[in-house]
Amino acid sequence: MSEPLNTRPREESHFVHLTPQGVHRVRRWAMAITLGSFLFGFDTGIISGALLFIREDFGLDSFEQSSVVSVLLLGAVVGALASGRIADRYGRRPLLAGLGVLFFLGIVLAAAATGYWMLLLGRIVMGLAVGGVSATVPTYLGEMAPAQVRGRVLSLNQLLISTGLLVSYLVNWAFSGSENWRGMFWIGGIPSALLVLACLWLPESPVWSLTHGKTDQARRTLDKVTEPGGTDLVVARFGRTGREGGQRREEPGSGSGNLKALLAPAVRPALLVGVILAALQQFSGINTILYYAPTIMGQAGLSASNAIFYSVFIGVINVIITVVALNLVDRLGRRPLLLFSLAAMAVSIALLGVAFAVGLPPVLMLIFMMLYIIGFGVGLGPVFWVLLGELFPPAQRAEGSSAGATVNWLSNFVVSLVFLPLISAIGEGPTFWIFAVICVLGVGFVARFVPETRSRHADEVGADLRRRWNAPTA
Incomplete structure (x- = not known):
């Protein structure tokens, strides 16, 4: 981590060149920050096993589930x-600490739920925290990390999300024998408390401090x-970046980013x-593939009677491929990984559609599904979150990340809502072909409009974006 991957000038990174002790500090800060990402993965995954037993205890119908x-x-x-x-x-830092408290409160409400409505409230509170960290962690990491x-x-953001998912599947598996769904939720209280404690030690982002006139704090x-x-x-x-980008210096506490600033001609390409x-990322169909995983595994003759066990298997694959992406994103760059990822996803999900349409052997369905997951995990999965922390000027970074994360969650909700009706209307094969077409369109979009951000400053990224979108400088 301490060795630069290029020969760009010393001014290239936020921290320029780090001391050996500085490298270790940045690593520790990054791991503490991504406790929020771990909780993102854990809280979204834990319900998959817990619901098997909650529905019996509370007598939930299909809509309530x-x-x-x-x-x-x-x-x-x-x-x-x-x-x-x-x-x-x-x-x-204060926001991340508050989100840790929200995580803990949501987990307490869910674990101690006496009925459907209390459980629903706990899940809403968890969702508020999950959405908050999905926007805040990429911003915080992007401002704390050296550019090289x-x-x-x-990419640690995606790795810890995948790790949180895997741990939630393992916790589900461990508690499934006793059917103790409350215990599944209570385990999440541990990382929630650790996140709050970590925020007492973490420093504030120097970019935020400089933007708000707190130069001594940043120093x-x-x-x-x-x-x-x-x-x-x-x-x-x-x-210099502020002057070149036409950014307005804000008074402390006023908030440096807002919707008007995001829609300004010079910033609009990043938005x-x-x-x-x-x-x-969502309309490419990733969640629908994960939804079909147990069914395809059962059709492949792998005994899908234990759905929780096969969720663990999928979780392991996700973590492994995210580790691979972690080692490639600063060597190959963001654009090559995105282009390869979307192309691989388009081919594999198109073949999966063919397998359903013509009735190919189940083992081929399993192979196509796994290739799709690998394609997503090496590129579109982690690189989207990387870019969310790099595309926007410093003064608009938090609001820009918030906008991207909001659209991501809205898209997730829409896909989840329309997928099963679409399957009923046109069948599995044509539905997967629609996702393949979206992936192909994504290749064209990335090739034309997405800049390379590897080892580049915000002003360089902004200039490339404005050139690609023919936008004015200010």
């Missing part, structure tokens, strides 16, 4: 939408990690790329 699952998505939309303004006004390894650090953080003289270079570079990639 669906609402317990999907209400988290609606809560996440609200949480993602609100987090940008809160992060800009009060800072990244920023992609690797930002104290930077001095902990940079070589002598590095802090002065970072502060000077930040001032368009962020929200289109957010929708593309």
